[in-house]
Amino acid sequence: MTTLRLREQDLEGKVAVITGATRGIGRAIAMNLASRGASILGTCSHASSLDLIANMRDEIDALYKEANQERTCRTTGLAANITSPTCAEDIVKKILDLRYGVDIFVNNAADSLPGGIGDLTVNEIQKSMISNIQTPVLIVDEFVKRKMFRPESRIIYxxxxxxxxxxSEQLMYAAGKSAGESLCRTWSMAFGGNEEKFSFMAGTTANSVSVGLTQTDSVMQCPPDALEKFKQEFIPLQSIPRFGQPDDVADVVGMLCSRDTRWITGCVLSASGGGIKIG
Ligand SMILES: NC(=O)c1ccc[n+]([C@@H]2O[C@H](COP(=O)([O-])OP(=O)(O)OC[C@H]3O[C@@H](n4cnc5c(N)ncnc54)[C@H](OP(=O)(O)O)[C@@H]3O)[C@@H](O)[C@H]2O)c1
Incomplete structure (x- = not known):
C-alpha cells in the first residue's frame, strides 16, 4: 500500500472535480491529486458526509506542514447527489462561487446497486441510467457550455x-460502465482539437479506467459470503493475485492526470492487477 506523501507539485494551479471523494477510490484519487498541488472540489451524496472532506483537507494540510511547504491549493466539499437532476448545476454553481476553471474531471461516484435480470423495476433502471450516464453527461456538458474546461484538461470515467x-445480477451497472467508456471515446474525439467549437479546450484527453475488485466500503459492506464469492470470481483471474487497494487505482488515475499522458486519449485502461486484459 502506498504511504501518503507530498509529491512533486506538477498539478500546482490546477483544479480537479471528483465525484464521490469522501471514501474509497474517490478519496484516494483526491489525496493523490491534492498532494501534487491541485485544488479539489470533491462531492458526496449527502451533507452528512462533508466532514469526511474536512478530514481529508486536514490530512493534506498536515502533509504540507510536515514538509515545511506553503499550500496554495484548496480542498472543498459539496453534497451533490448523482441521482438528482440538478447535480451538474449544483457543481457548476460551486465552481462559479470558487472562481475556478476545470482542469480535471473524474467521474467516480456510481450507482452500483445490484439489479437482477427479471427483477428490475423502472425506478431501478432509471436510477442507474441517471447516476452512471445522464449525470456525467450533464456535468461535462455544463463544463463545456460554460467554457470551464481549460486547454489540455483531463476527463476520466x-x-x-x-x-x-x-x-446477471448487475445488468444495468455493467451497461452504464460500458456507456461511460463509449462517452470517453466520443469526448476524446470532440475535445482533442478537431472541432473548432471546442478549441478553447484543445488537447483535452478523455479516458476510462476499468477497475477490478478493490477493498473499499462498498465492497466490505457486502455480506461475508458475497464478498468471498467476489474474491473467488476475480482474484484468481488477476496477474497479480491480491485484493486491490484504493491507492492502486488512484495511482493509475493520477498518472492519467499528468502531462506525460497527453498522447493517451479515447482509451480504456485496466486498473485491476491484470484481472482484465485490454488491448
Ligand atoms: N470497489 C470496487 O471493487 C470497484 C470495482 C469496480 C469499479 N468500482 C468503481 O469505483 C468507483 C468508486 O467505488 P468505491 O468502491 O470507491 O465506492 P465507495 O467506497 O462506496 O465510495 C463511494 C463514494 O461515492 C459517493 N457516492 C455514493 N453514492 C453517491 C450519490 N448517489 N451521489 C453522490 N455521491 C455518491 C460516496 O459519498 P458518501 O460518503 O456521501 O456516501 C463516496 O464518496 C465507482 O464508480 C465504482 O463503480 C469499484
Missing part, C-alpha cells in the same frame, strides 16, 4: 471490469 466480466 471510472469504469468496472464488470462490463467485460458480466453477471
Amino acid at each position: 471510472i469504469s468496472s471490469i464488470r462490463s467485460r466480466q458480466p453477471w
